Every structure is written in structure tokens, then in C-alpha cells.
Amino acid sequence: MTQNLPASPAVPEQLRAVVTGASSGIGAATVRRLRAAGWDVVAVARRADRLAALAAETGASVLVADVTSDDDVARLAAEVTAGGPVHALVNNAGGAQGAAPIASSALEDWRGMFELNVLGTLRVTQALLPALVASGRGDVVVMTSTAAHDTYPGGGGYVAAKHAERQIATTLRLELIGQPVRVIEIAPGMVATEEFSLNRFGGDAAKAEAVYAGVDAPLTADDVADAVVWTLTRPHHVNIDQLVMRPRAQVSNTQVARA
Numbered sequence: 001m002t003q004n005l006p007a008s009p010a011v012p013e014q015l016r017a018v019v020t021g022a023s024s025g026i027g028a029a030t031v032r033r034l035r036a037a038g039w040d041v042v043a044v045a046r047r048a049d050r051l052a053a054l055a056a057e058t059g060a061s062v063l064v065a066d067v068t069s070d071d072d073v074a075r076l077a078a079e080v081t082a083g084g085p086v087h088a089l090v091n092n093a094g095g096a097q098g099a100a101p102i103a104s105s106a107l108e109d110w111r112g113m114f115e116l117n118v119l120g121t122l123r124v125t126q127a128l129l130p131a132l133v134a135s136g137r138g139d140v141v142v143m144t145s146t147a148a149h150d151t152y153p154g155g156g157g158y159v160a161a162k163h164a165e166r167q168i169a170t171t172l173r174l175e176l177i178g179q180p181v182r183v184i185e186i187a188p189g190m191v192a193t194e195e196f197s198l199n200r201f202g203g204d205a206a207k208a209e210a211v212y213a214g215v216d217a218p219l220t221a222d223d224v225a226d227a228v229v230w231t232l233t234r235p236h237h238v239n240i241d242q243l244v245m246r247p248r249a250q251v252s253n254t255q256v257a258r259a
């Protein structure tokens with residue numbers, strides 16, 4: 001009697017990811033973790049020197065591009081797709097500018113945050129979506145923030161931009177129904193990265209340090225990278241829609257335990 005034998009296990013394919021904002025913080029940590037998990041990675045940012053160091057350390061490929069530039073992102077899509085299939089895009093490039101109240105915040109800061117967090121994520125996602133669908137096993141990760149879920153005084157422009165960025169993820173997931181692409185939102189609270197707060201406060205180190213002062217163990221870039229890679233490495237029928245994570249010391253956007 002013949003038996004229905006189980007199909008032979010599929011040969012594991014080589015997975016390949018593009019990570020934006022890879023020259024520091026969460027993006028660089030995500031590149032390290034994906035490389036350690038065996039992925040090919042294209043690390044994207046504007047600073048070539050930092051990318052070169054990351055490439056030497058991890059073996060990632062690098063691509064210098066500004067996600068707010070149409071030309072750069074068109075070049076990125078052409079170069080990345082010429083290099084083979086793309087299975088994951090981690091839209092991590094982003095950040096905050098200023099912490100002024102609504103009444104006095106600078107239009108230019110808001111414009112910059114929308115250009116980077118919202119339109120940057122949209123632009124790169126649009127450019128790589130055909131390749132992600134064509135891979136037959138695609139993932140779009142959107143690095144939002146707890147600022148995408150609730151507000152705080154002085155958060156205005158960043159909160160608005162991250163809320164908008166979040167809706168790229170929620171809407172795209174609906175629009176991709178039936179396609180082999182997951183859409184995953186990662187929303188961290190306070191993460192002590194070397195540049196995020198420094199950039200937010202225009203290089204003012206004292207203001208940047210005050211953000212984390214007395215906080216027992218803010219999240220690290222690696223904590224967030226760990227979460228990103230966990231979502232990407234679930235079986236592909238499992239879509240982690242949204243992962244909100246904070247340090248234990250931070251219970252909301254406005255309440256943080258400080259020594």
C-alpha cells in the first residue's frame with residue numbers, strides 16, 4: 001500500500017532585508033541582529049563612513065541614500081532589486097525635531113518630521129513594494145513609537161508625524177489582503193540611543209541627557225532590534241500587527257519613574 005509521504009522540507013531560502021536609518025541606534029542594531037540570524041542585509045543611511053564601519057563589522061551591504069529624496073530612493077530601488085529578491089523592508093529612518101508646545105513650535109520642524117517619518121517611509125515602501133510582493137514572502141516593518149499611540153505636552157509635531165506614519169502601516173495591511181506580505185508596526189517608548197535626543201534638541205547634550213536622567217534602564221537599541229527580528233522570524237502566516245514596548249520604568253508617554 002502506498003503512503004502519502006510528507007513533502008520534503010523546502011530548502012531554506014536566503015532571506016534579504018533592507019534597513020533604513022542603519023547608521024546608528026535601532027537601525028544599526030537591527031542590521032547586527034539580522035546578520036546574526038543569517039539574513040543578507042542592505043543597510044541604508046546618509047552617512048557613508050558609519051555605514052562602511054557597519055559593513056566591515058557585520059558583512060552587510062550598504063547603500064548611501066536620503067529617504068526624503070525621490071532620486072535617491074529611485075536609485076535605491078533600482079540597485080536593491082538588481083541585487084536579488086527583497087524579503088523585508090525595515091522602515092526605521094526617522095526622528096524628532098524640537099519639543100516646543102503647539103503654540104510656539106516651528107513649522108520647519110513639523111515639515112522636517114513629516115518629510116522624514118511619513119513621506120520617507122511612504123516613498124521607500126512604494127519603491128520596494130513590487131519586489132516585496134514578487135518575493136512571495138515579504139515583510140514591511142514600520143518603526144513608529146508610543147508617540148504614534150498617544151500624545152504628550154511638547155510632543156506635537158513628532159506625535160502627529162508618528163500617528164500619520166502608523167496609518168501607513170494600518171492602511172497598507174488592509175490593502176495587501178491576500179498578498180504574501182506582512183505589515184508590522186513596532187512602537188517603542190523610551191529608547192536610549194546615542195543620537196535620537198541629541199538630534200531632537202539640535203545637539204544640546206544637556207537637554208538630551210535629561211531625557212534619560214534617573215531612569216532605571218531605558219530600552220536599548222538592541223532591545224528594539226530583538227523585537228524587530230522576532231516579528232520577522234515568526235512563521236510567515238503569523239503577522240504581528242503591532243508591538244508596543246516600553247521600559248518597565250515608563251508606564252505611559254507622560255509617566256516615568258526617576259530616581
Ligand SMILES: NC(=O)c1ccc[n+]([C@@H]2O[C@H](COP(=O)([O-])OP(=O)(O)OC[C@H]3O[C@@H](n4cnc5c(N)ncnc54)[C@H](OP(=O)(O)O)[C@@H]3O)[C@@H](O)[C@H]2O)c1
Nearest residue numbers: 021023024025026045046047066067094095145191193196
Ligand atoms: N530613541 C527613541 O526613544 C525612539 C523611540 C521610539 C521610536 N523611535 C524611532 O526609531 C527610529 C530610530 O530611532 P533611533 O533612536 O535609532 O534614532 P537615531 O539613532 O537618531 O537614528 C536615526 C537613523 O536615521 C537615519 N536618517 C535620518 N535622516 C535620514 C534620511 N533623511 N535618510 C536616510 N536616513 C536617515 C540616521 O542616519 P544618517 O544621519 O546617517 O542618515 C540614523 O541612522 C526612528 O524612526 C525613531 O522615530 C525612537
